[in-house]
Amino acid sequence: MALAAGEGRRLRPLSDLRPKPLCPVGNQALLDLALGRLSAVTDALVVNLHHGWQAIEDHLDARADRRPGRPDVHRSREEPEALGTAGALGRLRPWIDGRAALVVNADSWTDADLAAFVAGWDGERVRLLVTPDPADPAGPAEFGPRMGLVASLLPWTDVAELRAEPSGLYEVMWVAAHEEGRLETVGHTGRFVDCGTPADYLRANLEAVAEAGDSIVDADATVSTGGEVIESVVGAGAVVAGTVVRSVLWPGAEVVAGEVLVGAVRAPGLTVSVEAG
Numbered sequence: 668m669a670l671a672a673g674e675g676r677r678l679r680p681l682s683d684l685r686p687k688p689l690c691p692v693g694n695q696a697l698l699d700l701a702l703g704r705l706s707a708v709t710d711a712l713v714v715n716l717h718h719g720w721q722a723i724e725d726h727l728d729a730r731a732d733r734r735p736g737r738p739d740v741h742r743s744r745e746e747p748e749a750l751g752t753a754g755a756l757g758r759l760r761p762w763i764d765g766r767a768a769l770v771v772n773a774d775s776w777t778d779a780d781l782a783a784f785v786a787g788w789d790g791e792r793v794r795l796l797v798t799p800d801p802a803d804p805a806g807p808a809e810f811g812p813r814m815g816l817v818a819s820l821l822p823w824t825d826v827a828e829l830r831a832e833p834s835g836l837y838e839v840m841w842v843a844a845h846e847e848g849r850l851e852t853v854g855h856t857g858r859f860v861d862c863g864t865p866a867d868y869l870r871a872n873l874e875a876v877a878e879a880g881d882s883i884v885d886a887d888a889t890v891s892t893g894g895e896v897i898e899s900v901v902g903a904g905a906v907v908a909g910t911v912v913r914s915v916l917w918p919g920a921e922v923v924a925g926e927v928l929v930g931a932v933r934a935p936g937l938t939v940s941v942e943a944g
Contacts, residue, residue, distance in 0.1 A: 668756065669701040671773040672717035672749045677863045678774075684917075684934055686719030688773035689726055690868060691917065693875030693883050694902055696726065697862060701773045702740065707782045708769055713741040713759060717749040752836040756821070757829035768821045770836075776871035777859040778878065779817050784853060793844040794820040795852045798859050810845050810852060812837055817855045866941040869932055872900045872915045888916075893924065 675687030682690070688698035698714070705712055716723055727740050743759050750758055756768060767790065769781065784796050798815030825840050844850040858878065860871035876883055882896045887903040890896055894907040901907060902918035909926035916922065917934040931940045 668713045668715070668759070668768060668770045669698060669705060669773040670715060670752060670755060670770065671698055671723060672715045672720075672745055672755065673774065674718045674749075675774065678865060678868060680937060681865055681868065681932060681934070681939060684937065686722050687862065689719070689722060690774075690862065691900075691902060691915075692776045692862070692868075692871045693879065693900060694885050697776060698723065698726070698773045699730065700776065701771050704777075704779065704781050705769060705771065707780075708785050711741075711766070712739075713743060713762065714773070715743045715745055715750070715755040715759075717745045720744055748833060750831060751833045753829050753834040753839045754832050756826055756836075757834075758831035760827060760829065760831075763823070763826055765823050767823055768826050769818065770821065771818045772816075772861075774863070775817070775859065775861050776874065777817055777855070778857045779855055779859065780857075781818060784818060785820060788820055791822055791824075791849070793822065793825060793841060793850045795841070795850065796820075796855050797852050798855055810841075810850065814852075815859065815861070817859055864941075865932060865939045869913075869915060869930070869941050872932075873898065873913060876900060885918075891924070894922070 671688040673687065675682035678687050689696045692700065702712055724742065727742065741762060745758065769785065779796060788794055796817040798817060819836065841850060858874050860867055860874055862868040862871050876898050882899050884890065884896055884901040885903040888901045888905045891908040895910045896907055897912045899911045899914045901916045904919045905916040906921045908924040909922040911922050912929045914928050914930060915932045919935045920933045922928050931938055
């Protein structure tokens, strides 16, 4: 399951233009990247929807048209309110129907190998993939509400107890499993960025550039004579006549001749200047 129902309030004004799961990192929608990671483990894929649901539905429809033969993505639209991480699974119990659940957030960027994360699981304990503790980079973060969560693997026996009401997995499942000794954490030592803010979103794109070893420029973008792209991501239909440095151009955005864009995210009609760590 890719959780995609959130409002994305902290990512504004970017999330005013498109739902956060559809914001591109390395020229791919965050949601597509999440589904790609999940599909390495299972063909039974599901996305929950609330904020921006129509745009995400349209994107999933277009994705299916572009990728014939790939697994269909089940959709769970939550109305009149979003149900949270636990309520989303509670609503899906009839569809999950006895299976374990592998859950990720559709607004995070990572290189996590979910197949490796799932391997060797005993099918009984809650398993969490977490980022290292900043105070102890050699090991996973200590269990708690502020741990950096990459993915969770949940037994059906726990999922079967969830209800379709607004609630979170930490409160209704993980704390109890931890107290009962049925929760294990696995450390993720690779790349991970929670794209919660414009600065984090830019950082995720710069991580994607670092992973690629060069700027990521869509084949349908135009870099004019005299235009320059340095450590940046340039989307389809974007035009670069000036200089772009450590920035992201969304599809259709433009940098005019003589302009130098540094450390920013630009969409048509909008530029968000941020500082990326």
